[in-house]
Amino acid sequence: KMGLLSPAAQLLRPIAANYKHPVSDEALFQLGQVFLQMEEGENARIAFEQYQRRLPKDHHRVLSSLGDIYFRQGKIEKAILLYQAGLRHYKNGPEQDAIYLQLANIHRFRNDFENEIAVYLKWIKDIPKGATRPYLKLADAYFQAGQYSEAASAYRLIVHNPKEERTAIEWAQLRLAT
Numbered sequence: 541k542m543g544l545l546s547p548a549a550q551l552l553r554p555i556a557a558n559y560k561h562p563v564s565d566e567a568l569f570q571l572g573q574v575f576l577q578m579e580e581g582e583n584a585r586i587a588f589e590q591y592q593r594r595l596p597k598d599h600h601r602v603l604s605s606l607g608d609i610y611f612r613q614g615k616i617e618k619a620i621l622l623y624q625a626g627l628r629h630y631k632n633g634p635e636q637d638a639i640y641l642q643l644a645n646i647h648r649f650r651n652d653f654e655n656e657i658a659v660y661l662k663w664i665k666d667i668p669k670g671a672t673r674p675y676l677k678l679a680d681a682y683f684q685a686g687q688y689s690e691a692a693s694a695y696r697l698i699v700h701n702p703k704e705e706r707t708a709i710e711w712a713q714l715r716l717a718t
Contacts, residue, residue, distance in 0.1 A: 581609045600629040653685035
């Protein structure tokens, strides 16, 4: 938590390697997280995949992190599959929003606006009533895809929402003017 990642990795490594230690599985997970923060993607991948083999019933815990690693390594299709698996597991869970965002960002990275839009529409459908919906991201995706009437409709939802942040409203007004 203090950001001393190298010492943390050194401390976690022997605990993670000792299968008989009562917290070896958690140490392995934390070691993967430390490697991820240190931008040692290959070491993080190895730790997370080892975690999945050790705890197959708890494999979902590392899906999103593995997706991030594969995305950074340019293995886009593998990352998409992991994020989709994470969405199936975390249906209506607190991790769902972050996974939807990661999945949408991959499609944006690929300039695949149709799939990005599809992700936002599914995300909006899955969000419980009263929660904040990603209409601004949806509107921007429609705009990038050249679907201006759909973009305008989504931007209007933002402009007319009294709970929306001022910067989002101003951005939506600018895009509507454009």
